[in-house]
Amino acid sequence: MRLKLTRSYRLAVVARGKKLHTLKVSRRVKVHTPPRMYQENTTKPERIRKKQEAFKIVFPGNFSIEKGLEDAIFYTNKVRDFKARHFSHLFLDLSKIKNIDLVCIVMLLSSVNQVASRRIPVFGNQPLDPICNDIFNKSGFLSHMNKISGGKFTSSDEHNLIVKIGTDKANPDLIGKTNLKAVKLLTGKEFHFKKINSMVGEMAGNTMEFAYSINKHYLYCYNYCGGDEITFVFSDVGYGIINTLNKSVGHIIKDSVTFKDKLAVLSGAFEKKYGSKTEEVNRNQGLPFIKSLSSEGSVKDLIVITNDVYLDFNSSDKSKVLSNKYSGTVYAWKVNKIILDNYSSI
Amino acid sequence: MSINIFVHTDFSVYPGLRHVSMSQSSGEEFYHKILNGKFYEAYSKGEMLVLNLDNTGGYPPSFIDESIGNLVYDFSLAKVKEHLTIISEQEPSWLDYLNSHTYPLWEQRRIEKSIPKKTISHEPWYQLNNSGNVTLNNGYSE
Structure with missing residues (x-):
């Protein structure tokens, strides 16, 4: 299509800087040009042909925080950022995965939820490796998916549960009831482990305030594979902790003089060295509270992945700055039977 | 004589987060629906309000x-200490938290007139004014 200057348009050009408002509004007139000829008339243009195809993401062998955290972040970001401009749907090829864990499964589900909220269909397969396949099936991931044949995957396995604990607002009832189930699995008794309810509440609080305003959602899950301990994962998609800190000018100068890396900044946030972006004096209590539960032994093996930092509260050697940036925050921790027995006897 | 609030029966078994905008059963909701009115009742009768955090x-x-x-913020730390008793036998750490954190910081906010954030509009609530009288607040003006 070409644009041809019409009479009124030319008038506007001539009269520029004068009384333009007295002139007619410029009009654009379509001039019909013959359609372009394709090299082969039988072949559809590339963009139309692609539009009917899936965009396939092939996941690497290591999809776990221990063996492949960088890859896991890279691929979950790739899923989250998928735009359906040229493809009809997204296909997740998980068949080659040889190492998988709950944290990465939850990160993936967060990203899939982001894509699905943009009304893009997501399809996928499962790991071929029998151990990974078992972990994947038991994780509760599939209970958030639809079958291609129609209907939802159902899970009657109470040992594993992934719940969406909020979209616009956190749902403390759901957090509490999910934790009740987890406690019963380990101890056989149903009682409130208040500390974990409080901790997850604070995690949700932070993310409610600072998660993306569009497509907000928060995933919370536990996974019990027998034995004496249970794993919990909390995940959100948002700006991440580091981007929500309010650093004073003094802190910024001091941190740059001492070449303080992001790992030290994140550790500082859990020690209340920085304020919250809300700038209210009584804020940023949640992160120190979360750390205090780890320090006093109410939870064990607490880790956090946020922005480009992996922070292990047990081991500073394992903590590191990452090459890939995760948009959001993931916490994982464990609770064992000893912790719960001690708690219930108080 | 005393007036009692049991959070688990009078409000929720699972209390939520700070603001109404971010959570069900929030602290903001609890304050405006229950705590403010009950405290005023205790204050005006010269009685104690007993807030039970257990269960x-x-x-x-x-x-x-x-x-x-x-x-x-609304009644001053002195009046709150005079008319409020908090019971938290199952988690005594909340009493330490209040004494070391909430009380001093919110008293500071009150003195500095750093207005608390309200995420929804509320029914008018009771507040002690500068002359020591309780008035109904229709919402803070920034």
Whole structure:
């Protein structure tokens, strides 16, 4: 299509800087040009042909925080950022995965939820490796998916549960009831482990305030594979902790003089060295509270992945700055039977 | 004589986060629906308000901070200590938290007139004014 200057348009050009408002509004007139000829008339243009195809993401062998955290972040970001401009749907090829864990499964589900909220269909397969396949099936991931044949995957396995604990607002009832189930699995008794309810509440609080305003959602899950301990994962998609800190000018100068890396900044946030972006004096209590539960032994093996930092509260050697940036925050921790027995006897 | 609030029966077994905008059963909601009115009742009768925190599923610190902090902001720390007793036998650490954190910071906010954030509009609530009288507040003007 070409644009041809019409009479009124030319008038506007001539009269520029004068009384333009007295002139007619410029009009654009379509001039019909013959359609372009394709090299082969039988072949559809590339963009139309692609539009009917899936965009396939092939996941690497290591999809776990221990063996492949960088890859896991890279691929979950790739899923989250998928735009359906040229493809009809997204296909997740998980068949080659040889190492998988709950944290990465939850990160993936967060990203899939982001894509699905943009009304893009997501399809996928499962790991071929029998151990990974078992972990994947038991994780509760599939209970958030639809079958291609129609209907939802159902899970009657109470040992594993992934719940969406909020979209616009956190749902403390759901957090509490999910934790009740987890406690019963380990101890056989149903009682409130208040500390974990409080901790997850604070995690949700932070993310409610600072998660993306569009497509907000928060995933919370536990996974019990027998034995004496249970794993919990909390995940959100948002700006991440580091981007929500309010650093004073003094802190910024001091941190740059001492070449303080992001790992030290994140550790500082859990020690209340920085304020919250809300700038209210009584804020940023949640992160120190979360750390205090780890320090006093109410939870064990607490880790956090946020922005480009992996922070292990047990081991500073394992903590590191990452090459890939995760948009959001993931916490994982464990609770064992000893912790719960001690708690219930108080 | 005393007036009692049992959070688990009068409000929720699972108290939520700081603000109404971010959570169900929030500290902001608890303050405006229950705590402010009951405290005023106790204050005006010269009685004690007994707030029992036990038997819930646990509290996020922000719930405690927002609800009781607003009470300090509206009535002053001196009046709150005079008319409020908090029972937390199952989690005594909340009493330490209030004494070391919420009370001093919210009293500071009150003195500095750093207006608390309200995420929805509320029915008018009771507040002690500068001349020592209780008035109904229709909302803070910034």
